[in-house]
Amino acid sequence: MTMAGTETGACCDPVILNEWHAVADLDEIRRGELRTLLLGERLRCWIDAGGTARAVTGSDRELEVRTDYGYLWTTLGEPSGGVFDVPETREHDRRTLNALTVGIEVSAPRAVENFLDMAHFPYVHAGVLGEEPHTEVAEYRVEERDGELWAFDCLFYQPRASAASSQAVLASYVYRVPHPYSAMLYKSSPSDVDRMDAIGIFIHPLTETRIRAHLFISVLDDVSADREIRRFQQGVMAEDKPILENQHPKLLPLDPRAETPIRADRSAIVYRRWLSRLGVTYGVIPAVEGVRT
């Protein structure tokens, strides 16, 4: 097996080309121009003198932009609508911030799948999001609703579920995948039992096998300083990064016989089928023709 990242050229996957991608935290480009890649193409982003966010490709093509949820979203294609809705951002008692932006040598779908996974908590996030011997993943439901994936009834034992928690809880999660390269999770808030904290991973695909992951946070937490919330999420991501960078192949295989799923991987199984059905080819190894997925 070749372990070198497959730095491919331009993306020709219409599904991914026609999506909005979160390429920067707005604070990042307020500090100065960002030179980066999007789907293998060179990209410059900045905020001009009039305060307008701009995105221009290496061939000087001005791209459409959106500034939603604190990020600059842009596209190389023609999206059919706006950026997916995050209704929590309209609740004004929430603290909403970008907890971190981190570069990871992996494909976007591998990172999304890691975000949807609970079984790794006791091993990768030991003492924080999980702890041996509490390793069981209870049965949960995965549904497709209005073109998005949702996982319900997810329960996991967590010693320290968030920056604001002081004791172990059986945390309850709901996952949502509104975009092939972005996902949200909602978990019981330690500050308000009736509401959920929201965390999102918005992925900026530099190439097929290199990403920047933006971690979006919208929490009910009057206590923790931004710095503490960021430190908590940075700690979690620092533990996931080496695992993701040690996955081979870096592209997510959609052939069901490429890897061995178990019941706990139900959300990943459905996510892989969903990508196949959407026809996504960028960042994945498509299933071989004739194999039912």
Added chain:
Amino acid sequence: MSTAERLWHPLASLHDLVPRHVFWGRLLGRELAVWRADDGFVNVWENRCLHRGVRLSVGTNDGRELICRYHGWRYASRTAGCTYIPAHPADAPARTICNRTFPSLERYGLVWSGADPDGEPPTFDELESGQTLALRGVAVRAPAGLVIDALSRHRFSPTARIGVPGDGNGAGAGPRMTVTGRGDYHVVLRAESPDGEAASTAVFFAQPADADRTLVRGVLAAEPEPGSRIPVWRHHNSALSQLRDAVEAEARRRPPPEPMVAAIEQVPIHLSQVPEPAQKGRRAALRVQVARKWQAAVDVAGFDLVSIAGQLPTFQPGAHIDVHLAGGLIRQYSLTNAPGELDRYRIGVKLEPDGGGGSRALHDSVRVGDVLAVSEPRNNFPLRRDAVRTILVAGGIGITPLLAMSQALRHQGLDFELHVFARSDDHIAFAELLDGLGEAVTRHIGLSPDETGAALESLLAEPGPHEHVYVCGPGPMLDAARRIAAAAGRSDDTVHFEYFANPTDIDDSSAFTVELARSALSLEVPAGATVMEVLRANGVEVASSCETGACGTCRVAVLDGDLVHNDVYLNDTEKQQGGEMMVCVSRARSDRLVLDI
């Protein structure tokens, strides 16, 4: 398949295999995880967990098993078979969940492996003296052929006395070099001092890591005095570094070769789907030889069974094997082995003078050297490892599966206690293993049935959170434990039993119809026949082992119908739910049963 794939290649130096370490190796474009178990066995596995593709070289070598960093899946030394999936603690992993392994062999201080090698690694007369020193591997970014060309012109000191006059390195007084052997992947070199007084021979191997990457692994045909190894290594490192610089410069002038492609095998179709399929048959797939037989306790014979061909399959704590004996007798015995002990299966056989003759045959007739037919291990008594505390209760020979569990829990550092009930100390089988378990063991010796009941009441009282109980022993003791555990408020799903035999008197006078929902078959079960017999007579495969309602192997899902449960495997809650039956003994109360097969 290329020639290179049929050859053995060096992959690591023995020095690389530090205890409890996983070495990252590379051969023919494939990454390999190389690790030595505490028993000395060297494992060479594809460097990829088949669950989610994470490199196993970032996992943990615990001395017996390799644990994946991502989800804690455990893989046994030797087979690479999965023994535990933490996300589903109550389930025994399918035996076929197995990472890809490659052969390994140690020779000349190196570990050898290959994609699909024929025969054995090459031998060299120069290295057969037994006195060898493996040099440090040097990575070169060039194809193996270029490296071999350069090695045939390589120069090194003929003496181990590096840096002193006459070491052959001084200007003008270079060593005389002779190539005394050469192949596609090796060069044998002899260095002689100009005065002919000192000579040294080394074999250099080019390990083809990838099309453009080669590791030079040298073996010196001499063992320097202790203390002089470091200058020898340093000298060769420096000489090989010069060679590397020259070869890499040469390689850069050529077009880069196509990288090698080492295909990742597909997982078997049944593993790619959820859920797992039923296991099949009551077959004795394995042939094992009795390597050792000894008295393990009063009336208990211990047997070590080794494979006569190939590797023994993976087992998990709680698993048993069927032993097939003359006259069609089939008996189940639990494996007592610790994790990763796959060089042999160890069982204990209690003499049952009033039994059907199986234990008598094993005690009296089976000798060291005999070959036995046994099944692959099956696990109907899986051990959860998500308990905060585990209580193991053994009565008599019921200690055998609990020994396997104790050693697994001990090895993993999980909290447990093992209560051993026996008539005397001499009746405790494999008592020497208990010493290694230290304070976790409590012995209850020579108790009457009432005293046993009282002891069980005290140790099963006050269930704690996340506590699981495993009991194996004679029927009356299990019945008492079941009653006491229920009275103490322990739920059925936290108390696990393994019966040796089913004491139930079975009334098989009923007749009924079974409908097979998936096979679209409708079959009549007459009085005197079991569901299993009728299924098999009609060509429906059913896995089985004890066929007496004790082991749980022939469990089948029931979609409709009233059941008479004659087994001792299902707990009361499961029996009331009526969703499963043991087709070897259980029957219908209604006229009709619908089975999910």
